[in-house]
Amino acid sequence: MIRFEPREHVSPLRRVAAPVVAAVAALAVASLAIAAAGAPVLEAYGLMAKGAFGSAFAMSELLARATPLIFTGLAAAVAFRAKLWNIGGEGQLYAGALAAVAVGTGALALPGPLLIPTVILAGALAGGLLMLIPALLKVRLGADEVVTTLLLNFVVILFVQMMLEGPMKDPMGMGWPQSEPMLDEAMLPKLMDRMRVHAGLILALVAALGVHILLKRTVWGFETRAVGENPEAARHAGIPVTATFLRVALLSGGLAGLAGVGEVAGLKGYLTADLSPGFGYAGIVVAMLAGLSPVGAVVAALFIAGVFVGADSMSRAIGVSNYLADLVVATSLICVLVSGLFVRFKVRIVRPGTGRGTA
Amino acid sequence: MTVPEEAPPIALSLSGITKRFGALTANEGVDLDLRRGEIVALLGENGAGKTTLMNILFGHYVADEGEVRVAGPDGTLVPLEPGSPHAALEAGIGMVHQHFTLAENLTTFENIVLGTAPLLSARLAARAAREKLQELMRRSGLVVDLDARISRLSVGEKQRVEILKALYRDARVLVLDEPTAVLTPQESETLFETLKALAAQGLAIVFISHKLAEVLAASDRIAVLRLGRKVADLPAADCDRQTLAELMVGHQVTMSRREPQAAGEVLLALSAVTCGEGRDTVSDIGFELRAGEILGIAGVSGNGQAMLARLLSGLERQTSGDIRLAGREIRAHDAADMIRAGVARIPEDRHRDGVVGAMSVAENLVIEEIRSSRYQRFGFLDFRAIADRAVEAIASYDIRCPGGSAVARLLSGGNIQKIVLARTLDASPSVVLAAQPSRGLDIGATGDVHRRLLEARGRGAGVILISEDLDELFALSDRIAVIHRGRLSPPRPAEELDRAAVGLMMAGQHTEDAAA
Structure with a gap:
């Protein structure tokens, strides 16, 4: 028999080590799949590492891939801190992208220095307002936000498809369902010549720092933590619980919206319905790997991005499907959840019969 | 021990039981024998190891050292398989x-x-x-x-x-963990009569309690645990309250005394207040609370006192009737409003409503005032002010913790209650609402709570004390009202009431002559 006994004190080292161990465990589990595909495991991982970190180009790809993941990771981390289960990062990302395209394709005639902030603001606002809907349904009607945020993702993506087939379709797009291109002045600057990494990364890092300060050093963060940890006690102590939920929803949705802004205004230049390969959902994994820490989210986003970029490169070289990346990401979420158990509990194996515990 | 020579056979024997949880020793070398037909009370403060000992007996925990032996049907003592509730049931332990x-x-x-x-x-x-x-x-x-x-x-x-x-x-052995915690005084008496009848038929009974009166009244023998060790094992006939209290605590116990004091102007007035539906309701409640008095509200839990507390805490709005605070009508149900209006609220469930367990002691001390300019500037927390406040409160309320940054969850119930007291009472409130303020606390912590409530009264605050504990109510209250099924009896001076009358009213016998 196995018994779980809660630990009284959790050392910070254990807390930090847990996600690292989880990530390694996920890679180990995925190596079974590589072996099953008939490829040499070590070589495959070597190629993955090279593909993710091996050259300036690889690094640029890694950072470009990490940018939306930092945003969606922060979005999930902020919401989860308040125990607001925002699973709708994907939909908010598209809402942000749609708003960025709506503003940035010539609808507003503003000079560049004003246009870029307007695009960013519009995207954040769209994501935030979208998240406000399930948050209001939660506080007013008690609707479970896991369900509402998840389902809204499909609503938003269908809406985006409708817009791209209809009013927002690019007349010059040779019939493809895509938006008109962003104005050049509305595009985020590139960070390096002929590389894809863009200023969205700077924005993401600033956002991570901002969220860190917000949670740690402000009344607002204090209230968010209190509501997340114990809403009853927070309400009893006079903290505006409903308002806190709504603020967190706006912020969380806004951050996810910024991921969409970065993708259209930093990378693609126009909107298609396959803009995101699931960045919204991967953000949840990022947040969990990061232990809901905003700074940790940056590191976790780099790891997940590295897995994706590296797997692409590896699959080109030795023909193992790049679905392997999804496998690693999914496994690492499971591993981090399991490792959380080991952080909080001591496991004792009890031999039946004697009932004596051995650690 | 004064066991007669023809003592009945031993039904259960615990010897040398030691149980540690990490650094904490919950039980240390505890021996306890239980004979057929005997009622033994296991007395001790919270954390003395009573429940741990019984959980070892029943197989929920495994002792690190020591042995449990149970008499088989033929009367011989057989070791009980540790860690198996199933084995305990088989061996006749209920x-x-x-x-x-x-x-x-x-x-x-x-x-x-x-x-x-x-x-x-x-x-x-x-x-x-x-x-x-x-x-x-x-x-x-x-x-x-x-x-x-x-x-x-x-x-x-x-x-x-x-x-x-x-x-x-x-x-053949019956173990009861705090059996009277949820009963009215009358129900408790019935229970103990039943237990005596069962013991007379040969059942061996152990019950856990921290209430001195019932232990003295209902048991044949009293075993006192303190800090995990058995410090006394005496026939009940040889004990008295003072001795037992001192054995439990380990030092002299002094009780706070209520000094006579004239009540002042009306601070809080409820008239015809109705709220809630289902079991936990208050209906048509009215009373006035005056400055410098403690108004006790007696009642068995689940009779509407939780709703009354939520109402006065600003967590619930009445469906009809009105609440006036210092003459001003309270309309909105908003905890922050109540705090600003000078109502200190000590919640019944201190772990759920009193503190955010995952946050630090310091954070919990300032949580009600986090938006005041004392602790923040432009929305940024003033960590120094928060830490200073923690140092001050920890010292003046004797909160036992490693420091202000310790996580509140790790503190004992008594120390968590001290956080709540420091937070609410230091703001010099005009009205104090204390809901079951000493429930689950040991004698020392209970004494602290009582002293603080009497201090608030002495300062001129009006205190509402909701409690099920008649000893507490009679020791502290100037006036007492009884709540039963959501209805409140008119408050009467404590001197005009006695325990029996209040007990009957708690059980619903709402008669005027009961209070004679």
Whole structure:
């Protein structure tokens, strides 16, 4: 028999080590799949590492891939801190992208220095307002936000498809369902010549720092933590619980919206319905790997991005499907959840019969 | 020990029981023998190791050292397999937990036979079980409706079902964990009469308690635990309250005394207030609270006092009637408003409503005032001010913790209550609402709570004390009202009431002559 006994004190080292161990465990589990595909495991991982970190180009790809993941990771981390289960990062990302395209394709005639902030603001606002809907349904009607945020993702993506087939379709797009291109002045600057990494990364890092300060050093963060940890006690102590939920929803949705802004205004230049390969959902994994820490989210986003970029490169070289990346990401979420158990509990194996515990 | 020479045989023997949880030693070398037909009270403060000891006995925990031996049917002592509740049941040990383990949606009968009858048993077995139960009820005097759904039973009835369940499994040793915690004084008396009758039939009984009065009244022998060790094992006839209290605490105990004091102007007035639906309601409640008085509200929990507390805490809005605070009508239900209006609220469930367990002691000390300019500037927290406040409060309220940055969850109940007291009472409130403020606390912490409430009264605050503990109510209250099924009796001066009268009113016998 196995018994779980809660630990009284959790050392910070254990807390930090847990996600690292989880990530390694996920890679180990995925190596079974590589072996099953008939490829040499070590070589495959070597190629993955090279593909993710091996050259300036690889690094640029890694950072470009990490940018939306930092945003969606922060979005999930902020919401989860308040125990607001925002699973709708994907939909908010598209809402942000749609708003960025709506503003940035010539609808507003503003000079560049004003246009870029307007695009960013519009995207954040769209994501935030979208998240406000399930948050209001939660506080007013008690609707479970896991369900509402998840389902809204499909609503938003269908809406985006409708817009791209209809009013927002690019007349010059040779019939493809895509938006008109962003104005050049509305595009985020590139960070390096002929590389894809863009200023969205700077924005993401600033956002991570901002969220860190917000949670740690402000009344607002204090209230968010209190509501997340114990809403009853927070309400009893006079903290505006409903308002806190709504603020967190706006912020969380806004951050996810910024991921969409970065993708259209930093990378693609126009909107298609396959803009995101699931960045919204991967953000949840990022947040969990990061232990809901905003700074940790940056590191976790780099790891997940590295897995994706590296797997692409590896699959080109030795023909193992790049679905392997999804496998690693999914496994690492499971591993981090399991490792959380080991952080909080001591496991004792009890031999039946004697009932004596051995650690 | 004064065991007569012809002592009945030993039914259960614990020897040298030691149990550690990490650095904490919950039990250390505890020996306890229990004889047939004997009622033993296990007395001790919270954290003294009473429940741990009984959980070891019942197999929920495994002792690090020591042995439990139980008398078999032939009377010889056999070691009990540790860590197995199943083995304990087999050996004839029945346990009645503080929180009942009954399936609410099944009937009494189904609950009792649950787990004993084979899954595919025929009606015949059910009839035999019924006959056995009828016989048990006749012999023990524990009468319950076998076909009533558990959810329809009162707390006292549920407890009877739990005891019957143990007897049905042929328990020879019965363990009860804080059996009177949820009962009215009258129900407790009935329980102890039943236990005495059962003991007379040869059952060995251990009950856990921290209430001195009932321990003295109901047991043959009293074992006192302190900090995990057994410090006394005495015949009940040789004990008195003062000795027991000192044995429990380990030092001299002084009780706070209420000095006579004239009440001032009306601070809080409720008239015809109705709120809530279902079990936890208040209906048509009215009273006035004056400066410098403590108004005790007695009642068995679940009779509307939780709703009354929520109402006055600003968590609930009345459906009708009005609440006036210093003459001003309270309309909005907003905890922050109540805090600003000078109402200190000590919640009944301090772990759920009192503190955010995952946050630090310091954060919990300032949580009600986090938006005041004392602790923030432009929305940024003033960590120095928060830390200074923690140092000050930890010192003046003697909060035992490693420091202000310690996580509140790790503190004991008494120290968590001190956080709540420091937070609410240091703001010099005009009205104090204390809901079950000493529930679950040990004698020392209870003394602190009482002293602080009397200090608030002395300062001229009006205090509402909601409690089930008659000793506490009579020690502190200037006036006492009783709440039963959501209705509040008119408050009367404590001197005009006695325990029996209040006890009857708590049980619903709302008669004027009961208070004679």
